[in-house]
Amino acid sequence: MKSYRSIQLGALAAALALALPVAHAVSNGPLPTPKVNLSTTQANASYDRFIITYRDGSAERGNRNAVVQNLGAAIGRTGLVHASTQSRGAQPLGVSYKRHLAVGSELVHTSRKLSQSEASALMTQIAADPAVAHVEVDTMMQAVRDVQAPTLLAPTQLLNGAPNDPYYASNQWHFNNAVGGADVEKAWKLADGNGVVVAVLDTGITQHPDLDLSLADAGYDFIVDAFVSGRDANGRVPGGWDTGNWTNSEPWQSQCTDASHPPTTSNWHGTHVAGTIAELTDNGQGLAGIAHNAKVLPVRVLGHCGGYNSDIADAIVWASGGHVDGVPDNQNPAQVINMSLGGAGVCSASDVTGKAIADAIGRGTTVVAAAGNSNADAANFTPASCPGVITVGSNGITGKRAYYSNYGTTVTISAPGGGVYQNDDPSSGQAANPQGFVWSTINDGTSVPGNAAYGGMAGTSQATPHVAGVVAMILSATKGASLATPTPAQIRTLLTTTARPFPVSIDKPIGVGIVDTWAAVNKSIGGPAPVETVKALANGVLLGGQSGGAGATSLYSLNVPAGARNLSLRTMGGTGDVTIYVSTDTPPAIDGSDALYKSAKPGNNEAVVIAAPVAGTYYIRVVGVAAYAKVSVLGNYQL
Known part of the structure; x- marks a missing residue:
């Protein structure tokens, strides 16, 4: 993970084969997990x-x-x-x-x-x-520590139709940029988060005039250990307030810091995360929040040196409406939990964090977690690798994977977290302001809370609350439309099937695409889905020169008449690694969850062969497992 002040880097040529239907291509069940988790x-x-x-x-x-x-x-x-x-x-x-x-x-x-x-x-x-x-x-988890930005740009002239928050237009590219942003503003016509509680498990929250603090006292400080909490005695206390987490003085400096974790001032991480989710909007001050009428329930689990898994697991249960001994039951159960925190180690369903997350999901709470900032495989970090979480990677303004973002098949989706440098390119050596960062509420105190302020940070910690905010928008929209509340699994599908394809080649996979607020909310209430470009194939005609980045997807179709036989749908040649998903009549989802057939071998030579196809339109979705180029797509059948 990167420190708050500086960056520290450490959160498909094979023969053609008959592809099995998805239901037959998976294992019979999860592999047994070891009784001892040594990975942490x-x-x-x-x-x-x-x-x-x-x-x-x-x-x-x-x-x-x-x-x-x-x-x-x-x-x-x-x-x-x-x-x-x-x-x-x-x-x-x-x-x-x-x-x-x-x-x-x-x-x-x-x-x-x-x-x-x-x-x-x-x-x-x-x-x-x-x-x-x-x-x-x-183990001790940490806030997914981020890169701190320069100061805010000056307010700019308000745009027609935009909220009147003075720093919105000049700084919050991540809400509207059509390339790397989350397309938030348009979604405000459909929902604003009203009626939804989002629990932010983090450092707590500070006083700020641009935040709705109505649930701050209803939150809870779950840190038991006095050394970590900074209180005089062990024990949990009511209120989700951030009292500071500095480590640049004793007794914490000698016990919490080393070459990899230098001493820091308080970072007010939870306040920044809360603002991205639900900062007050169109109120004539500061910046805007995604689900700005949602209620944030702050739960303090990170203090000096971080926070213990045991406290975090209890907090997950409590925030989602479960019972924790010694703590009054939560009267404001969260429909969404945001965890912009993590540490090294593989999370299984048997670990306490995995069990707590499963409990929360069982109560209908969607859990969103940061992939991590170590430029490494998110499968080796927790809670990013916990079963059931929506794991969020980070992209910058150009849509590239942020150089620090963890990656891999564990990552569900990407969101704007800031790329830090100009053109999201670290080789430029020059930070981009404001486009390199995500802007939100902070505090100017270096130890205990000082004055309310605004600031920018970059990291998967900033990408994650974008997704949590979108989930709150979905829940608010469906509630407002008197529709059934989507389950966490349905919300995952809504996010992945409406994600915007990466606009540039992605060097390593960070999910199916970039979260699209408007598309996800619109689809949740039955609005028309965005029209996806479909490239039509002609029988036996090779379509060459296809390329894309890791996580990029392209859709192809082939009309198959009655009486056809030996239908073959293939990709071949070029460089990189792709998977193909096939369905009839309607395109398969980006993650292949509803595909009838798939082929997922190493490299680009993939094939689905159907001896006796039914007549209809066959859709072939090509997804980049890694960046690919000069790949050919072929569909052919015999009559």
Whole structure:
């Protein structure tokens, strides 16, 4: 992840084959996950907090005495009874019970920190107990730290039909730019977020005249540890207020910072995220928000040094309307959760974060998470890789993948997060202002809150609230039209099937395209879908010279008459990697979720062969797994 002040880089030639229908091309079910998640541990770190999930009906589940006894036996089996130095007078390694988590897991604390190898040995021994379903380290997540922008440009003349917020036209390219923006303004004719609650799990929120703070006191600070929260005592407290997360003074500087994580002032990250989602709009001041009549429920999970997974998991459950022991139930359950935070590690359905997200989705809450800013595969970051989340990558004003954005098949969709440099090109070496950044509400305090202000940041943290805001707009529109509330799965489909194709070649995949607010909201209430260009194929005639970026898609059609046989739909030649999806009568979705057939081999030689096709129009969607060029498309049949 990049620091707030500076950037730190670390969130289809094969023979033709018969393609199987999608239903037959997938596995019979999810692969079993290991009982121990070691992916979140690092060689240069140490650990003293562990999360254990015991099987239902086990004696240990929810029983602190049984848990401590179980762990004592595991410690004995590891040989980690004394400190690793084996120095004279070393105290035995002990364990204490912390609390029972909302997802049913147990949090424990060891009396000293363990190295990666020691932690791995302990977790392996814990998992050896048949009563244990899963064990993991309680890792520290961070705000997906971003690049800070120069100052706001001066207000410019208001455009006809635009809101009267003075800095809107001059700075918020990311709302309207037809190339890399999210096409927000046009969608305000259909919805404004009214009646929707969006929970922002972040650093909390600060006082700001351009934010609706009506749910700030109804939010909650889920940080238990006093060192992380900055309070005098352990424990959670009401209110979602950001009291600062600086690390450039003691006691945090010596324990939270290193060469990869330099000391920082408070970044007011949650305030910036909240503003992108729902900053007050057309009120004659500042900037605008996407779903500006939605309510933001701030939930503080990140403080000094970051925030523990155990707190974040509880916060996910609580924000979505679930019960958490010791905390009053949330009276304003969120329909959308935004998490512009993350850390290293693969997230499975067995991890506490994965379980909490599944619980939230089960309650009808859509969970949106940042892909991360490490220019790496998002599959190796959490919560970006958690099952069920909508994972958001970042593009700049030209539509290119932002150079810092994590990527890969885990990423669902891209949104404007800022490319930092001119033409989104880091080799230019010169920041673009304002086009390189996303602009929103902040605070000018360097430690504790100071004065309300506005500022720009760039990162997947900024891309993510664009998508969360669009989800709120969809929910608001369907509610206003008296339609059934879309499920999280239906919302995912709405976003992916209306995404705008990348306008330029994308070097690495960051989803199916760029989020299109107007198209998604319009489709959610039954409006006409944008007309997609379809290239007609003639039987047996090769169409060459096809190209696109990673995630780019092109649609082709072939009319097949009655009596035809041996229908072959192919791509071949050129460079890169593509997948093809095939359906009849209507085009397949960009993600292929409704395709009848698909072909997804490495490289560009893909084929769907149907011996006895029914008569009709066959649509072939070509999707770039990686950037591709000079690819040919062919459809032919025999009569």
